[in-house]
Amino acid sequence: MKKRIKFGPAGNPIGFKGQTVNVCDYIRDIGLEAYEYQATYGVKIQKQSGLKxxxxxxxxxxxxxxxxxxYINLAAQKDDVLERSIERLVQSAQAAEWIGAYRIVFHPGFYTKYTPLEALNRCKGAITELLEKLDTMGIKKFTFAPETTGKRSQLGNLDAIIDICQSFDHFSPxxxxxxxxxxxxxxxxxxxxYHRxxxxxxxxxxxIGKGKEALHCHFTRIEYTDAGERKHHVMMxxxxxxxxxxxxQELVDCGWDATIICETPLLEQDALVMKxxxxxxxxx
Structure with a gap:
């Protein structure tokens, strides 16, 4: 039996007007199976709401x-920026445990003055510190999911993301x-x-035993320049x-268990188009 692909919006659907704690009622009712909670401007959800x-x-x-x-840069030049980035990921892991999130998506950082390899190694050092902090706090139910990034100035090409996930437990792309x-x-x-x-x-x-486990994906139409990502567009x-x-077709033919989060401006509407x-x- 082929594994089924799940679809859902990045954030609260456009047509949803209720409280976020009840958003999955709406998502199921319109025929979708996934939801990505957005803490992009800071982790603000409280424990009671997260559990709900x-x-x-x-x-x-x-x-x-x-x-x-x-606001995360695990390859930051300044140590205080690095520390704040680690703390934001600690907060993310705590909230993810409350809400039962199967992935915590984040952008790893920017190259700035570093070579890609230097930036990757600095990122790995920060991840080591992050995992030590989480272990000390007793937070164990999390999977960080570093994202392939859209700007050429960012740490996060495919090989870098694979390298990070090969290097650490609790990491998947x-x-x-x-x-x-x-x-x-x-x-x-x-x-x-896509096959490549x-x-x-x-x-x-x-x-490392992570072959075709649940693959977390983002999809949108995109406009770009020589520097990379510029603007998201709708599916039409x-x-x-x-x-x-x-x-x-490739995901189906190759037997991937995938979740695709729609990041177009039309969110759930385009997620349904994808489905x-x-x-x-x-x-x-």
Missing amino acids: LGENARSNNVRISMHGPY TIDFAHLHARGRGCIKGADD ILTRLEEGLDG EEEYGPPLEPLL DVYKKVLNG
Whole structure:
């Protein structure tokens, strides 16, 4: 039996007007199966609300993830910036435990004055400190999911994300296909390009037992410049890539257990568009 792909919005759906703790009722009712809670401007959720949101997700069989704060740079030059970044990830892990998030998405950082290898090594040092702090605090139910990034100045190409996830327990990738497309200046044209990405990912993770476990993905149409990501676009704007159908075909054919979070401006509306394309792929 082929594994089924789950779809959901990045943040509260446009059509949802209630309290966030009940958002998964709405998500299930419209036919979606995933939800990414947004803590992009700081982890503000309190324990009681987090526990309620987690229960709401479980009762609706909605797979929940969490996007950590944007203000994270694990390759920062300044030690105080590094410390604040680590603290934000500690806060994220605590909140993720409350809500039962299966992934904590975050952007690893920027190269700044460092070479890509130097930035990666500085990031790894910060992660080591992060995991030591979480162990001391007794926080154990978390999986960090560093995301492939869309700007060429950012730490987070595919190989760097694989390297990080190979290096640490409690780490699994977030593959943002739009970011890879923008970072590569329009590099994803069709099935062969997706096959190359997914093969590289599987080969990189198989050796540590993370091969085809639940793959967390982001998708949107994207506009880019020579520097990378510029702007997200809606699914109907097909002049912007990357293409969706060949991605879904590759995920189905290769047996990936995937969750795809929609990051277009239309959120749940485009998540449903993605799901419709998926149904067509399944039906041949």
